[in-house]
Amino acid sequence: MNLNALRHFVSVVKTGSVTGAARELHISQPAISMQIKNLEKELGHTLFKARGRGIELTEAGEVVYQQAVKLFLAEEEAERIIEQYTSGVTGNIRVFATNFPASYLMPGWIAGFKQLYPETGIQIFSGNTKSALDKLMKNEIDFAVIASHSSLPDEADIVHLLDDELFFIVPWNHPLASKRAEFEDLMEEDFILRGEGSSTRALVESLCQIKQVQLQRTPVQVERLEEAIGIVASGYGITLAPRLAISPYMDRGLLSVVKVNDLYLTRRIKLCKKKGNHFSPAVKNFMNYIVNNSHKS
Numbered sequence: 001m002n003l004n005a006l007r008h009f010v011s012v013v014k015t016g017s018v019t020g021a022a023r024e025l026h027i028s029q030p031a032i033s034m035q036i037k038n039l040e041k042e043l044g045h046t047l048f049k050a051r052g053r054g055i056e057l058t059e060a061g062e063v064v065y066q067q068a069v070k071l072f073l074a075e076e077e078a079e080r081i082i083e084q085y086t087s088g089v090t091g092n093i094r095v096f097a098t099n100f101p102a103s104y105l106m107p108g109w110i111a112g113f114k115q116l117y118p119e120t121g122i123q124i125f126s127g128n129t130k131s132a133l134d135k136l137m138k139n140e141i142d143f144a145v146i147a148s149h150s151s152l153p154d155e156a157d158i159v160h161l162l163d164d165e166l167f168f169i170v171p172w173n174h175p176l177a178s179k180r181a182e183f184e185d186l187m188e189e190d191f192i193l194r195g196e197g198s199s200t201r202a203l204v205e206s207l208c209q210i211k212q213v214q215l216q217r218t219p220v221q222v223e224r225l226e227e228a229i230g231i232v233a234s235g236y237g238i239t240l241a242p243r244l245a246i247s248p249y250m251d252r253g254l255l256s257v258v259k260v261n262d263l264y265l266t267r268r269i270k271l272c273k274k275k276g277n278h279f280s281p282a283v284k285n286f287m288n289y290i291v292n293n294s295h296k297s
Contacts, residue, residue, distance in 0.1 A: 001042065005035040009047065010068050012036065013061075016054065084119070091282025092121040096135050096144040098199065099225045100164075101269055102126035104244045105294075106145065113289045120282045128197030128223075136274055142283045143273040145290070147242070148199040152272065159271040159287075161294035164242045166200070166265040167257045169249075171235045177256035183263055184213050192228040192239040193218045199267065200225070200240045207263075229255075242267070269294070 011021035012032065022029045040047050047061035057065060084090040097106045102124065110122055125132075125141060132144040137153060145161070152158060168186055170176050176185075187208065193215070194201040208214060220237065222228050228239040229246060233254040249255040271290060273279070279287070 005039040008035040088281035088285040094141045096125040096132040101145045130197035161269045189238040192237040195223045
């Protein structure tokens with residue numbers, strides 16, 4: 001079916017005349033009349049009949065008109081939806097954030113992004129670095145935000161977001177509170193250790209290997225950073241934690257930092273995506289938003 005002729009037909013119905021349609025569409029009356037005749041020939045039905053000095057739809061014309069209106073409304077809706085998708089206004093985003101960025105960085109980034117793109121859908125996965133990279137390599141997520149010292153796969157494309165300083169923390173009334181100590185001394189304390197795959201655990205184990213010391217006591221092992229900090233803030237043990245995570249506890253006087261001689265620890269927060277992947281406009285918008293706002297964290 002000639003959709004251009006169908007548009008002319010709808011215009012004739014809406015304006016009430018060929019003259020009105022010609023004026024609306026900025027084409028000649030004979031051209032519109034020819035389009036209507038060709039459409040009638042194609043359909044095998046007369047679409048208009050004379051009524052006084054005007055025209056009205058035949059029964060066939062009424063059916064064609066109703067369906068044509070639905071068709072063009074659907075076309076407009078399809079164009080709107082496609083435009084929203086291609087501009088990133090709509091679309092679904094799958095992100096994996098390791099425990100620290102999931103709790104302390106992603107909430108602010110999501111809130112800010114959703115104010116700009118309220119119709120996007122965001123699904124957040126969280127866990128350790130190994131889980132993040134596994135999902136990334138399997139294309140189960142669009143990108144990951146990780147805090148890790150571990151080497152990353154060659155297939156991963158990395159964007160540096162920010163650096164976060166790490167501190168050894170103890171309860172406020174611990175004998176080492178606000179003091180300087182040797183790394184070896186801290187390894188003799190009751191250490192709250194994170195689970196396998198944690199970047200802070202990997203860092204502590206790497207330091208032990210470099211300095212040729214061993215963790216003497218690890219009576220408690222937890223999966224999440226918040227659990228480790230919470231136990232120390234409640235009065236027990238020592239752990240390694242990032243500045244952004246311990247600040248609220250420090251402000252309340254629940255924790256104290258132990259400075260370690262000749263040791264300054266930072267880690268990079270990174271956005272990881274798989275090389276060669278193509279991303280939807282919504283995903284690109286969110287990645288760009290995170291990169292542009294990471295310095296504000």
